[in-house]
Amino acid sequence: MxxxxxxxxxxxxxxxxxxxxxxxxxxxxxxxxxxxxxxxxxxxxxxxxxxxxxxxGHIVGTILDAPENATAVEELKLRAREAGFKAGYNRCISDMNLLFQGKFTD
Missing domain, CATH: 1.20.5 (Single alpha-helices involved in coiled-coils or other helix-helix interfaces)
Structure with missing residues (x-):
């Protein structure tokens, strides 16, 4: 080599x-x-x-528990309750009107 x-x-x-x-x-x-x-x-x-x-869950809880949101949620619940009551009253009135007009036979 x-x-x-x-x-x-x-x-x-x-x-x-x-x-x-x-x-x-x-x-x-x-x-x-x-x-x-x-x-x-x-x-x-x-x-x-x-x-x-x-x-x-913590994030949602924090958002819902924030004072500004708690007030808004409470107001929303109250308005929903009032709307439900109004709808119930309206239904009752319409049923009573039918009763007074003699359209109920029972």
Whole structure:
């Protein structure tokens, strides 16, 4: 084997070793990135589940319990009750009118 051939093999071996080290480094970085994304995904799932089972109720409760909203909700309930009473009275009056006009036989 001559010196040039030996030098070529050393150069090739050095290049292959360098490329292998680079590939291992990229593989390690990809594994770390995958692990990081998996961890982030798991945390998002936990956060989503907490929001679904606990957070949304807390948010709605806070909104409904706010003084400005409590007043508005109370006023809405009163108006709905009044509208229901009016509808009931109107129905009663129309039934009584039919009764007085003799259209009920019972």
């Amino acid at each position: 001559n010196h040039d051939s030996m030098q070529n093999r050393v150069t090739i071996t050095t290049e292959v070793t360098a490329r292998t080290a680079e590939a291992k480094a990229r593989a390690r970085e990809a594994t770390e990135a995958r692990d990081c994304l998996t961890s982030s995904l798991e945390q998002l799932k936990v956060d989503r589940d907490w929001m679904r089972y606990h957070g949304i």
